[in-house]
Amino acid sequence: MPDANSLYGPLDPAPDAGWVSAPPRMGFFTDTSVCIGCKACEVACKEWNGVPDSGFDLLGMSYDNTGALTANSWRHVAFIEQPRPAGHRTPPFAGDPTGPATSPASATAGAVTAADTGTNPGLPPGQPEAAALMAAGPEFLGMPGARPPGRGTGAESRTDFRWLMMSDVCKHCTHAACLDVCPTGSLFRTEFGTVVVQEDICNGCGYCISACPYGVIDQRKDDGRAWKCTLCYDRIGAGMTPACAQACPTESIQYGPLDELRERAARRVTALHERGVPEARLYGHDPTDGVGGDGAFFLLLDSPEVYGLPPDPVVTTRDLPKMWKRAGLAALAMAAAAVAAFAGGSS
């Protein structure tokens, strides 16, 4: 039965969605600190789920020629080149006759490239300034004009460099707006606590696309329906591992019961901090966050927005009761006005 936290707050989603004696909630933990950017996850996903290609375009976003999560890319590997220290590693270009860094400039060029992903809205062009900051590092947030040294955007020579890679995927939120706004019940909560689009039901109303706070779900053009990661519903139902996690060579993508993954992740962050990687942080692991925690969460080495993730997403349906209340008041006002208009006055 619906829980008190049905719309917001910590919640075990499967029982709330009417699953009696549901199995433990399953999810992904994606540890970007061991990602080698091989894109096996993208390919394995497409092979298993028969996802079409998303265009043959060189995007110039480092080695990212996919661009974003779309209806035709359910896993997306982000690549970020930054002239920044990479934790414990000694500066790669120390002592080399280098000039200023180009990462910000190249990123700005990549920001405006286009790709026909075969989906809608697919991959809209970006803002060069924001791209430059992504490539230079997030320190500038809220401090316009500041140009701390060593960020390679000045004239000094670059010595530090790091190449961030991260395999993004649907977050399978505890409070999934896409699911709640779906008018057909096509998007539904599985017994594993995951969020799945039922392709035999979806009629392409597009509501889920505007509702997703992560910009994950997307519409396939020639098909009209919405598509996204199913966390391989068919595979996990058969006790198998999702295709991407099974393929991942370095265990960057880990699949398992969410509780276990959260503990593993916490241990990993501590280990990294001890090894002098203070920038390591978890994202989407916290059941008390705006979406009640993600079923697919991440270990990041920079702020979420650098990876194209919202820094502090809140599920829109948190405010739904207030919205209905406002609508009710408006409706009453409307009715009252009508009555008054006819009752009052003579002519």
Add this chain to the structure above:
Amino acid sequence: MAEAHPVGFQWVMEAKKRGAKVFHVDPRFTRTSALADTYLPIRAGTDIALLGGVVRYILENQLDFREYVLAYTNAANIVSEQFADTEDLDGLFSGYNPDTGSYDHASWQYDGQEGNATVRGTGKERDSASGLEHESHGEPVPARAPRDETLQHPRCVYQILKRHFSRYTPEMVARVCGIPEERFLELARAWTENSGRERTGALVYSVGWTQHSVGVQYIRTGSIIQTLLGNMGRPGGGILALRGHASIQGSTDIPTLFNLLPGYLPMPHHADHPTFDEWVDSIRHPGQKGFWGDSRAFAASLLKAYWGDAATPENDFCYGYMPRMTGDHGTYQQVLNMIDGRVKGYFLLGQNPAVGSAHGRAQRLGMANLDWLVVRDLFMIESATFWKNGPEVATGEIVPEECRTEVFFLPAASHVEKEGTFTQTQRLLQWREKAVDAPGDARSELWFFYHLGRVLREKLAGSTQRRDRALLDLAWDYPTHGPHAEPSAEAVLKEINGYEVATGRPLGVFTEARDDGSTAIGCWIYSGVYADGVNQAARRRPRHEQDWVAAEWGWAWPANRRTLYNRASADPDGRPWSERKKYVWWDPDAGEWTGYDVPDFEKTKPPSYRPPEGASGPAALAGDDPFIMQGDGKAWLYAPGGVLDGPLPTHYEPAESPMRNPLYGQQANPTRKIYEHPINRMNPSPPEPHSQVFPYVFTVSRLTEHHTAGGMSRTVPRLAELQPEMFVEVSPELAGEVGLAHLGWAHLISGRAVIEARVLVTDRLTPLRVDGRIIHQVWLPYHFGTEGLVTGDSANDLFGITLDPNVLIQESKVGTCDIRPGRRPTGPSLLDLVGDYQRRAGMTPDRKVPVVTTDAAGGDDAAGSTDEQSAAAHQDGEPHA
């Protein structure tokens, strides 16, 4: 490694988790660098200088694993007083013959063994790539050589090594490689600190290392370090070659190579091996230690497998049928012969030289001058369509209506449509089960060659020609099955394994081989893969059900040993060097060798065993001679023979370099294989003039998303979309200097070709300060061509043909070029642009590439400042852009 072998890289990550420090040396910052603890950018083609620096660091600081070195290597051996080092001869060793560009090895021998040398400086061994034979065994040396266990003798290997590498100082490493001293020292320190009794370090290279004019010596330098540090034959140590094709190891063991026969038996040479006995003795070297002593049995058994009943001891097992080498018959020689019209027919079997081989233009023009070409592949590849849409069609060099080559394209079966074994990069054979039937006309090579042989034999039936006997007497009766009469791969594997002729009993191990015709063995090192009539390569015991060595998964040659020379993981007395690193050891109670792996040693030969006088072959191996395939049972820090370009590695500049060799007067490898052919013009290097016309260094390699020549990746949407276009990676500094825009176009020019690519300006590349100059390097993927879903110019077109002398592998990992903004010209004007560069670089058809360096006056100056010069050069070239 993360780039080209991601799944193998999982083990590096495991090691990292356990605290291992990972160093990555590469001209460009790759996905591997991103995960490494330390990344060292290096100038392409200078690895020997870097590794030599490490050797010096070890020796100068006495950091070698002395007990190991004394017991298991030839460090104490004393070398002939006739030997002169590169130190004395400014980059040449003693015995150099300028006329043939090769060495007489006599002076390299151990003291008093000078007469023993088999190599006499005729260049013959180079032409027959004899170095390849040593994939599994060393050059002949006498069992016993004079030694000085104190390592003090001035002519002992240890002291020679010390002198030879004395000039490879950190300063010199910085001057040559562009690696700052402190960065180099970080590497040297970590490597030595993590080697020895308690710890081992591993050296992993991808086979781009072999694609240099001194490729073999790169690996030699690595093995010298690993041997000095005691990292050979021990767990967590060794040198691991990451090879790039599913069964490239297998195709070397069972060679489709001109100079080898299965099991590294040499292909007979017309002059050296007129008779069976001379041939066999040249392999087993009577009186020498080690298992090659039995090679008469291996050779006889191979011929028996080839010619069956016709092969008898009386007729030397049909040795007379064997074709003979007269010189270099390698793939590049073949291509030049094609251009000259000397080759009639060409088979391409899952290979795409139009994209994958150096000097693509030569490859395509060669194919355009054949009578007939047979291409067997999964997809329509560039090498099958060169006559239709190759770059030369655009330039008018190939006109379809005038190209006489008759082309047969035969579709091939994929890896799931046939059964058989692959041998992966660690010598492990794995059997593949067949899943489905091949579509349409697609057939396996097994089918094609079996039936081709059948048809040939039918057509020749009754022929009285002597030359046809070898075909008619060939043992060619393999059981077939299915509607297409597919031959049985398992039957062939059984023949490879070898069997007792009388009973047909499969052999269990190569020691069962006989030289009396009673055994037939297709490839002696594979004996045991079909032991007891069981396909050992098909074993798939799950990893959780066995220990970490996983000896019951597949089968590794020889004799299912997973780590070669693992006797060295125990000390001379047979005790593990350390508890942490125990692997194989002597069990005194059981009186046999035991451990996690199959001991790479005679099972019951105790450590204390000493051979009797005059013993030879395996019997001559002492109980503490771990390197059982070597002529003296020892690991060689110094190679008295077998390596054609010197007993010790020496840094030579690449055949095409913008730099003068800072170490020696000799610029490039004096024994490298050069082809003087009008189509094969090499860019000038200092001290020759005009090297500044090609001021930039370029290197090529793989992307994770593509495979070699692209035939298996540009044809697959899943992969094509991930790297959809040919591009070139340049540093911001070079971009600023030349004027390149991120995502704009650039074209690169060498003395052979012009190619264009989209530009990625990235901080992952850096200029290097080398010998007081700034050197810019660019990187390109070599996967692109004109066929497939995504197309682009082929990077390999830029390379010329210069080969390593030992194995005749081309230098295709480093070259010089010019790079300019914008797209390349098309049509005939493209040839004009190349011609213009050739003119300005003085690359006339009659120009002779200097083998031995003679300092041309002003050469150094000419090489001084590339920047202005090339800028000037560009003005000349302007009209063509």
Add this chain to the structure above:
Amino acid sequence: MGLKTFIQGWPVYRQLTGTDPLGRGAAAQSPRSAGLTARTETADGMARSVCPYCAVGCGQRVFHSGGQVTQIEGDPDSPISRGRLCPKGSASKSLVTSPLRQTKVRYRRPYATEWEDLDLDVALDMIADRILAARAETWEDVDEQGRPLNRTLGISSLGGATLDNEENYLIKKLFTAMGALQIENQARI
């Protein structure tokens, strides 16, 4: 089947009567979703294979139904790869099932500008004839000193690194017997 079952199958009815009033999960699940299972579970068979790309030798499981490959994924039993595959290995199914694959013999006669079709047996026969002709034309019996050569330099071959050991064995054996010496593969490149 009747109105009753129809009504009971109606998610709204299940919302009102079941444990999922908000229609989020159990009530909204479609019969198709309820019946979903991995196609590997229902495959006709599974072949244990090895990745065809690089030389690491990762284990592959090849699932097939009705003579078609339906899935290729890593073999978790393999001590080499532990069930993992890189993007290339993961794309193996697309590789072997690609519509771009050639399945018919193609023939380009001299000076032609287009391909034409050819029967496989005819092709094999023509190739055999050309081999014999090339041998006859370029055969070398002995060198100038009368030492045996037994060879032809008129025939070349390149390839093998992507082939099976058994195949390389037959290739080398046959070519050696026909005196064709110029046999090479990627190991030289």
Add this chain to the structure above:
Amino acid sequence: MSPDRPVGDLFRRFRERPAAGRVNGSATGRDAGLAPHPSRDAAPRRGGRGGGEQLNVPPAEFTSYYGRPVLKPPVWRWDVAAYLFTGGLAAGSSLLAAGGQLTGRPALRRAGRVSALAAVGASTYFLVNDLGRPSRFHHMLRVAKVTSPMSVGTWILSVFGPAAGVAAVAEAAPLLPDRGVLGFGRRLLPPAGHAAGVVAAVTAPALATYTGVLLADTAVPSWHEAYPELPAIFAGSALASGAGVGLVAAPGAQAGPARRLAVAGAAMELWGSHRVENRLGLLSEPYTQGTPGKLLRAGRALTAAGVAGALLGRRSRVLSALSGGALIAASVCTRFGIFHGGVASARDPRYTVVPQRERADRRAAGQD
């Protein structure tokens, strides 16, 4: 390059060149990045010289993956915006009709019922037309989800639609013959029409206001943050447009209620849009700039004009009709303005990242 000259000098000098315009959102990035060195530019180049200039513009106070939007902008096309209008119009008209029906103003009743049917018909078309799989429209009736405004709306429509239909059809009663089956219909229709008209009127306020929640219940920043106002704006806009119909259709004698409705509606609408354009801080921006800004300003002007006309033009049938038209047009502008304002806020990562980043930083600050 000589050892004494610092590496990348040309590069640096180039990058320090004063900005020469900014990279626009052009589809190809070829112009961006590092511009070629003039003397060496042999490449045929598209567009003008872009280049490292981006680095010279003051850094934005937020970042995003290659500056790409974090959210997926709504895929809804113009017809959803149009539906917002027609739905409101249907609601307003049916209220007008019911009023006319109950207070004996046949002209208002007739006009209201007819336009209600027309508008709800159009609404249905727009809704179905916007689906990626129109043939699956009926899947909307699979579930009834209070968490999904679209589901709620579907059910409201499925009550309102038929009711409005019957009410409108009832207007045709006088045309039927008074004998036979049709005669029976002629006698039956008016009462049925009455009942249906009332049903429609009762559901009308819900129909008019749920669309506010429809937009607010999304991740689109400027829609979601405006959730307190959107229903009011849409309710007002619906009333105004309904009143507009009355003013156009009804003779002066009967138009009194329509004038009063117009005033009430306009008041609600203006109050609401004023709030969203000022209360939301950064998220108000999209409503004040570009097309959305223009539309909303036009809407406000037209509303004002319409109301003025309605009040002053009592005597003039023409002026009343004109002001009625103005009110209807105003409603169209408002709906499209709100719609596009939201879309713009989703397209620009700034509106997603900045507020969230500030919130996160505040929380972090609060913690330590």
